[in-house]
Amino acid sequence: MTAPIYDRVALIGLGLIASSMFWAMKRAGLAGEVTGYARSAETRDTARRIGLCDRVCDSASEAVADADLVVLAVPVGAMAAVAAEIAPHLKPGATVTDVGSVKQSVIDSVGPHIPEGVFFVPGHPLAGTEHSGPESGFAELFDNRWTLLVPLPDTAPEPVARLRGLWEGMGAHVDEMDPAHHDLVLAVTSHTPHLIAYTMVGVADDLRRVTDSEVIKYSAAGFRDFTRIAASDPTMWRDVFLTNKAATLEILGRFTEELFALQRAIRTGDGDQLFDYFTHTRAIRRGIIEAGQDTDAPDFGRVKAGS
Amino acid sequence: MTAPIYDRVALIGLGLIASSMFWAMKRAGLAGEVTGYARSAETRDTARRIGLCDRVCDSASEAVADADLVVLAVPVGAMAAVAAEIAPHLKPGATVTDVGSVKQSVIDSVGPHIPEGVFFVPGHPLAGTEHSGPESGFAELFDNRWTLLVPLPDTAPEPVARLRGLWEGMGAHVDEMDPAHHDLVLAVTSHTPHLIAYTMVGVADDLRRVTDSEVIKYSAAGFRDFTRIAASDPTMWRDVFLTNKAATLEILGRFTEELFALQRAIRTGDGDQLFDYFTHTRAIRRGIIEAGQDTDAPDFGRVKAGS
Ligand SMILES: NC(=O)c1ccc[n+]([C@@H]2O[C@H](COP(=O)([O-])OP(=O)(O)OC[C@H]3O[C@@H](n4cnc5c(N)ncnc54)[C@H](OP(=O)(O)O)[C@@H]3O)[C@@H](O)[C@H]2O)c1
Ligand SMILES: NC(=O)c1ccc[n+]([C@@H]2O[C@H](COP(=O)([O-])OP(=O)(O)OC[C@H]3O[C@@H](n4cnc5c(N)ncnc54)[C@H](OP(=O)(O)O)[C@@H]3O)[C@@H](O)[C@H]2O)c1
Structure with a gap:
C-alpha cells in the first residue's frame, strides 16, 4: 500500500461506476x-448500509467541500x-x-460551470456490466480495462497525470484522446452495438407468431448474448444516444449499408460473398x-445456469 | 448407468456437435x-488420437453399416x-x-434419399459455441438446453420417442415443432442475431477513422460480445442463410423497420421513445x-482474460 493519490475524493452519483471506483480505491489505498x-435517500441509505463511502452526505455541496478530486458519476444528461x-x-x-460515456457533450455542458482555479479532466472507463445501482459495483471492474482521458488542450499536465495515476492504481490502462475521436470510437465499440441489441430484442418481443416463452426457452442459440446488453440501464442509454447523436447516426448509416449488402447476398443466394464476409x-x-x-473459453466460460 | 438406448450409433461429420454428442452419450452410457x-483424413486422425468414437471409419458407408441410429452432423448444405x-x-x-440449424431445407433435400423401412427424424440441438472441429466438443454442451425434434407427419411414434430419450439422456429438454415454425423461431433467436453481429464486426473492421487496434483495445464496452458470435464457422453460417432465406429476410425486414424508428428518435431527440423501448x-x-x-452474474461471470 502506497501513499494516497488524493487525500479526499467525492463521488457524486453512487451507481455501478462510482461504487466500483470506491472499492477499487480502497483495495489499493489510493484515497484518504x-x-x-x-x-x-434510498441510494444513500443503501450506501450507508453496505459501507460504500467513508461518509455519505445528504447534499452534493457537503460531499464536495474540501475534496481534492470530485467524480461526476451520473447519467450524461444529468x-x-x-x-x-x-x-x-x-x-x-x-x-x-x-465518467460519462460521451465526451464532447459533457465538455460542452459541464465545462462552463467549472470555476477558475479548478481543473476539469473528463474521463471514461471502458468497463461496465448490465447491472446498475450502488450494490452492483466491485473492485475488479477496471482491472486490465482501458480508461480514456480527454483533457482539454489548455489543462496543466499535473492534474491529468495524477488522475491517470488513480486509474492505473484502480487496475486500468489509460489512453488520452480528443473528444470527437472518443465519441466516434465509442459509437463503434459500444453505442451502436447497444442500439442494435436493443432493437433485436425488441423485434423478438414484438412478433405475434413466435411467443415470448419460445424466445426465452430457445435463446441459447445466440440471442441471449443480445439480451444481456439490452438489459442495461435505460436512462443511461437514452442519454448516450441523445448526446452522441452525430457519431451514432454515422455508424448506424454504415451498418445498414452493409446489412443491406448481406441481405441482398442472401436474397440472390450469393454464398461466396457471405462466406468471405463471415471469414474476415x-x-x-x-x-x-x-x-x-x-x-477464449467457449461461451465466455460462463457458468451454466440451472444445470 | 442404464441400458443403452441404441446399440450402434454412427456419427457422420465429427465437429463440435458430433463430438459433444459422443462425450454426452458416453457420460450416460446411452450407446453401445x-x-x-x-x-x-486430418479430422479422422484427430478423432483417433483423442479417442473420439469407438471406431473411426474411412468411409461413411462403413460407418453406417449396422447402425441403429445415424446422425448427420455436417453443414446444412452438405x-x-x-x-x-x-x-x-x-x-x-x-x-x-x-442436427442441422435449418429444418425445412434438410427435410426437402435429405428426405427423398431415405429408403423405405428407414425412419427419418430431423432434429436440432439449440446449443453451440463459437468453436468448431473435433476437439471443441464436451459432454455438458446440451445440459439444460433445448433440442427441437421436427418429425414428419407420417413417422411412427416409436423412433421419435427413442430419439427423444437419447437427447434427454444427453441432458437436453426436448420439444417438437413443425419445420416452418422451427425455421421462423430460429431466424429470431439465432440466425438474424448472427447476421447482425457479423455485420457490426464487419463495419468496425472497415472504418478508416477508427483503427482495428482501437476496436480491439476498447472492445469491452459492448462490442466484444458481438465478436464472439461473429467468430462462428463461416461455412455453417453461409449454409444457414442460403437455406433459411425466407424467414431470415422476414425477420431482417422487421429489424430494419424498428431500427429506423429508433434512428429517427435519435435524430429528432425523442428521449421518451428511446427510454420506453429500452425499458420493455x-x-x-x-x-x-x-x-x-x-x-445473472455480471458479464456472464466470464473469466477475466489477462488480469
Ligand atoms: N454502466 C456502464 O456500463 C458504464 C460504463 C462506463 C461509463 N458509464 C457512465 O457512468 C455514469 C454512471 O453510470 P452507472 O452505470 O454508474 O449508473 P447507475 O448505476 O445507474 O447510477 C447512476 C447514479 O446517478 C444518479 N442519478 C441518476 N439520474 C440522476 C439525475 N437526473 N440527477 C442526479 N443524479 C442522478 C443515480 O442516483 P439514484 O441512485 O439516487 O437514482 C445513481 O446514483 C453514466 O454517465 C454512464 O454513461 C457507465
Ligand atoms: N455450431 C453450432 O453452434 C451448432 C448448433 C446447433 C446445430 N449446428 C449444426 O450442426 C451441424 C454441424 O455443425 P458443427 O458446429 O458440429 O460443425 P463443425 O464443427 O464445423 O464440423 C463440421 C463437420 O462436417 C464436416 N463437413 C464440412 N463440410 C462438409 C461437406 N461438404 N461434406 C461432408 N462433410 C463436411 C466436417 O468435416 P472435416 O472436419 O473433415 O472438414 C466436420 O467434420 C451443422 O449442420 C450446423 O448447422 C451447429
Whole structure:
C-alpha cells in the first residue's frame, strides 16, 4: 500500500461506476477519505448500509467541500445540473472529472460551470456490466480495462497525470484522446452495438407468431448474448444516444449499408460473398483475445445456469 | 448407468456437435458402439488420437453399416450429398437424424434419399459455441438446453420417442415443432442475431477513422460480445442463410423497420421513445434468467482474460 493519490475524493452519483471506483480505491489505498452523494435517500441509505463511502452526505455541496478530486458519476444528461450545483463549493486547486460515456457533450455542458482555479479532466472507463445501482459495483471492474482521458488542450499536465495515476492504481490502462475521436470510437465499440441489441430484442418481443416463452426457452442459440446488453440501464442509454447523436447516426448509416449488402447476398443466394464476409470478421476476435480483452473459453466460460 | 438406448450409433461429420454428442452419450452410457466418419483424413486422425468414437471409419458407408441410429452432423448444405452416399448402406429399421440449424431445407433435400423401412427424424440441438472441429466438443454442451425434434407427419411414434430419450439422456429438454415454425423461431433467436453481429464486426473492421487496434483495445464496452458470435464457422453460417432465406429476410425486414424508428428518435431527440423501448426489452432478459437459460452474474461471470 502506497501513499494516497488524493487525500479526499467525492463521488457524486453512487451507481455501478462510482461504487466500483470506491472499492477499487480502497483495495489499493489510493484515497484518504471518500465522501459520496446520490440524489435519492434510498441510494444513500443503501450506501450507508453496505459501507460504500467513508461518509455519505445528504447534499452534493457537503460531499464536495474540501475534496481534492470530485467524480461526476451520473447519467450524461444529468451532469450539467450537478456541475452547476457543486460549482460554488469546489475547493481551489481541486480536480473535477466525470465518467460519462460521451465526451464532447459533457465538455460542452459541464465545462462552463467549472470555476477558475479548478481543473476539469473528463474521463471514461471502458468497463461496465448490465447491472446498475450502488450494490452492483466491485473492485475488479477496471482491472486490465482501458480508461480514456480527454483533457482539454489548455489543462496543466499535473492534474491529468495524477488522475491517470488513480486509474492505473484502480487496475486500468489509460489512453488520452480528443473528444470527437472518443465519441466516434465509442459509437463503434459500444453505442451502436447497444442500439442494435436493443432493437433485436425488441423485434423478438414484438412478433405475434413466435411467443415470448419460445424466445426465452430457445435463446441459447445466440440471442441471449443480445439480451444481456439490452438489459442495461435505460436512462443511461437514452442519454448516450441523445448526446452522441452525430457519431451514432454515422455508424448506424454504415451498418445498414452493409446489412443491406448481406441481405441482398442472401436474397440472390450469393454464398461466396457471405462466406468471405463471415471469414474476415474472425481476425478481430483473435485480436481481442490476444490483447487480453476477452476470454477464449467457449461461451465466455460462463457458468451454466440451472444445470 | 442404464441400458443403452441404441446399440450402434454412427456419427457422420465429427465437429463440435458430433463430438459433444459422443462425450454426452458416453457420460450416460446411452450407446453401445459409436462409429464416426469425417470427410478429411486430418479430422479422422484427430478423432483417433483423442479417442473420439469407438471406431473411426474411412468411409461413411462403413460407418453406417449396422447402425441403429445415424446422425448427420455436417453443414446444412452438405446433408443431401451425405444422405445420398449412405442411403444404400442403411440397415432396415434404422433411424436417421440430423442436427442441422435449418429444418425445412434438410427435410426437402435429405428426405427423398431415405429408403423405405428407414425412419427419418430431423432434429436440432439449440446449443453451440463459437468453436468448431473435433476437439471443441464436451459432454455438458446440451445440459439444460433445448433440442427441437421436427418429425414428419407420417413417422411412427416409436423412433421419435427413442430419439427423444437419447437427447434427454444427453441432458437436453426436448420439444417438437413443425419445420416452418422451427425455421421462423430460429431466424429470431439465432440466425438474424448472427447476421447482425457479423455485420457490426464487419463495419468496425472497415472504418478508416477508427483503427482495428482501437476496436480491439476498447472492445469491452459492448462490442466484444458481438465478436464472439461473429467468430462462428463461416461455412455453417453461409449454409444457414442460403437455406433459411425466407424467414431470415422476414425477420431482417422487421429489424430494419424498428431500427429506423429508433434512428429517427435519435435524430429528432425523442428521449421518451428511446427510454420506453429500452425499458420493455428488460423483461425478456429476466425471463431467460428465470428459465435457467443464462446466468445473472455480471458479464456472464466470464473469466477475466489477462488480469
Ligand atoms: N454502466 C456502464 O456500463 C458504464 C460504463 C462506463 C461509463 N458509464 C457512465 O457512468 C455514469 C454512471 O453510470 P452507472 O452505470 O454508474 O449508473 P447507475 O448505476 O445507474 O447510477 C447512476 C447514479 O446517478 C444518479 N442519478 C441518476 N439520474 C440522476 C439525475 N437526473 N440527477 C442526479 N443524479 C442522478 C443515480 O442516483 P439514484 O441512485 O439516487 O437514482 C445513481 O446514483 C453514466 O454517465 C454512464 O454513461 C457507465
Ligand atoms: N455450431 C453450432 O453452434 C451448432 C448448433 C446447433 C446445430 N449446428 C449444426 O450442426 C451441424 C454441424 O455443425 P458443427 O458446429 O458440429 O460443425 P463443425 O464443427 O464445423 O464440423 C463440421 C463437420 O462436417 C464436416 N463437413 C464440412 N463440410 C462438409 C461437406 N461438404 N461434406 C461432408 N462433410 C463436411 C466436417 O468435416 P472435416 O472436419 O473433415 O472438414 C466436420 O467434420 C451443422 O449442420 C450446423 O448447422 C451447429
